Amino acid sequence: MKCLAIQTSPNTDGLTAATAQAVLDGFASEGGEIELIHLNHMDIKPCLACERGWGPCRGGECTQEDDLEAIREKIREADAFVFVTPVYWHDLSESAKRFLDRLRRVETFSGRDTFVGTRTIGVTAAGGSGNGAARALHNLEDYLKRVGLELVDLVTITKFSRDHKLPMLEHAGKRLAQGVPGVVTRQR
Numbered sequence: 001m002k003c004l005a006i007q008t009s010p011n012t013d014g015l016t017a018a019t020a021q022a023v024l025d026g027f028a029s030e031g032g033e034i035e036l037i038h039l040n041h042m043d044i045k046p047c048l049a050c051e052r053g054w055g056p057c058r059g060g061e062c063t064q065e066d067d068l069e070a071i072r073e074k075i076r077e078a079d080a081f082v083f084v085t086p087v088y089w090h091d092l093s094e095s096a097k098r099f100l101d102r103l104r105r106v107e108t109f110s111g112r113d114t115f116v117g118t119r120t121i122g123v124t125a126a127g128g129s130g131n132g133a134a135r136a137l138h139n140l141e142d143y144l145k146r147v148g149l150e151l152v153d154l155v156t157i158t159k160f161s162r163d164h165k166l167p168m169l170e171h172a173g174k175r176l177a178q179g180v181p182g183v184v185t186r187q188r
């Protein structure tokens with residue numbers, strides 16, 4: 001069993017990374033394998049909008065040569081997935097949007113349903129005010145559902161809620177490793 005987490009803050013020691021790590025810690029405590037990707041360290045180029053809009057992405061391929069395909073493969077191989085973005089301007093971070101925009105293009109029409117059944121938690125990590133954390137979460141939900149991921153939880157976390165939500169998310173990581181009752185997972 002493997003859990004992949006992607007955190008999309010430039011800070012590798014901030015709230016966003018700590019949130020992703022909490023879920024991974026819970027998963028690992030049940031004997032699961034874990035991996036954390038700091039998305040800002042990866043090479044994700046902007047969409048070229050080939051052929052004036054839709055190019056090979058309609059068939060599930062992208063012409064850009066960067067880390068998208070490698071990360072996509074890691075999500076495919078994972079049994080559980082966690083995506084955490086900081087809240088910037090009531091929305092996802094710039095790197096999160098660029099990555100998810102590209103992922104959405106290659107997954108939407110590919111017909112491969114490659115992420116269906118992958119149990120997923122989405123989190124938006126905000127500052128003290130928490131303004132826009134719920135709106136950002138709503139946008140994140142759209143992205144994650146669009147690519148076929150099986151959402152088992154959507155969570156906001158702020159500097160205020162950190163102390164009670166990090167333990168909760170660690171527990172969620174344990175439950176991801178144990179399997180989630182009521183959620184049908186893909187047979188691999």
Ligand SMILES: Cc1cc2nc3c(=O)[nH]c(=O)nc-3n(C[C@H](O)[C@H](O)[C@H](O)COP(=O)(O)O)c2cc1C
Pocket residue numbers: 009010011013014015016017086087088089090091125126127128129130131132133
């Ligand atoms: C450009 C920018 C925009 C931000 N916009 C918001 C916002 O709309 N609402 C909010 O609550 N916090 C906002 N914040 C604060 C971040 O969400 C907060 O610091 C977050 O915890 C950062 O995560 P990190 O510790 O992983 O860097 C913003 C921060 C930055 C840098």
